[in-house]
Amino acid sequence: MKKHLGMFLCFVWVGMMLSACATTETTQKPYKVSPQGTVIWNDEFEFKPPPPGWKLIQVEVGGEFGFGFLRAEPGQFPSQSMFVYDEEPFGCSTKFEDREVEFFKRYLWTTALNIDMQILEKTKVNVLGGEGLAVVAEGKDPVKKEKARSKVVFGKRGDRVVAFYLTQWRHIDGTYDPSAFEIFDKFVASFKFLKKSFYETL
Amino acid sequence: MEGHQRNLSLYERFNARVVGVSRDDVTTLKYWAKSLDLTFPILSNVTGFLGGYFQVKPEPGTENYPIFGRRTVIIDKKGIIRYVRDGSPDFKDILLFLKKLNQEGGKP
Numbered sequence: 001m002k003k004h005l006g007m008f009l010c011f012v013w014v015g016m017m018l019s020a021c022a023t024t025e026t027t028q029k030p031y032k033v034s035p036q037g038t039v040i041w042n043d044e045f046e047f048k049p050p051p052p053g054w055k056l057i058q059v060e061v062g063g064e065f066g067f068g069f070l071r072a073e074p075g076q077f078p079s080q081s082m083f084v085y086d087e088e089p090f091g092c093s094t095k096f097e098d099r100e101v102e103f104f105k106r107y108l109w110t111t112a113l114n115i116d117m118q119i120l121e122k123t124k125v126n127v128l129g130g131e132g133l134a135v136v137a138e139g140k141d142p143v144k145k146e147k148a149r150s151k152v153v154f155g156k157r158g159d160r161v162v163a164f165y166l167t168q169w170r171h172i173d174g175t176y177d178p179s180a181f182e183i184f185d186k187f188v189a190s191f192k193f194l195k196k197s198f199y200e201t202l
Numbered sequence: 203m204e205g206h207q208r209n210l211s212l213y214e215r216f217n218a219r220v221v222g223v224s225r226d227d228v229t230t231l232k233y234w235a236k237s238l239d240l241t242f243p244i245l246s247n248v249t250g251f252l253g254g255y256f257q258v259k260p261e262p263g264t265e266n267y268p269i270f271g272r273r274t275v276i277i278d279k280k281g282i283i284r285y286v287r288d289g290s291p292d293f294k295d296i297l298l299f300l301k302k303l304n305q306e307g308g309k310p
Contacts, residue, residue, distance in 0.1 A: 088205065090204070091239075092207040092210075105237065159211075160208070198294055199297075202212060202215075202297060202298075
């Protein structure tokens, strides 16, 4: 009898351990991988993830963006690239040309007060199944001896402007790595909405 | 404030108007509103009396020159406070509340 009771308790204990693991798994990961290898994020977005070496970053509350990817790169500090998807990019306008001006008033303001971003090129693009605007900019911070090259792609979700942006940081004497921009472009091109946004359903 | 500006058309759909309140002086607010392209009114609450009106308690240690935390307040057309939340505004929560209030007929 004691043996049966012991086995029963053992099964209960193992069952509790497994259920605890399952709970942890579902609460920690906001994404799943589809059979095609794309990422389904919160059942809302689908995209092709970057190759290994890029670390997932996400902001739960009060952040400036939803989620993205970060890669540390060789070279003197601050050699790294980071790209994100942002549902609420800086600015308010629904016209891309106006939004771009508003956006760059505040872009990188928390990390680089002295950087003077200059727009290098603006191109009309197709993104998210519609028209969009891609902007490439560069800036230098002579005080911190850092520089950054960015690509920002504005698109529409419903009536609202959303954005993808990549920032590559380098020491002021460093050289930029175009491979990060190619990976970013693939990420943007693969990005799809799987359902309507909160604002579209209001 | 920029988030409110982004949602202005939705606020209008729900018959709501937004007004900002800040401790900064009028000149500073004018410059600030222009820099963010804000089109809704912002009240300069230099003396801080509006904080008391909305029952916001000053931060501890700032009683002589009160500094208030952020608070979102929704007032209906009868002047009754219907919604109070402290901290950064939760825009989705605000919009859902305004939609509900508008459907009830208690236009903000």
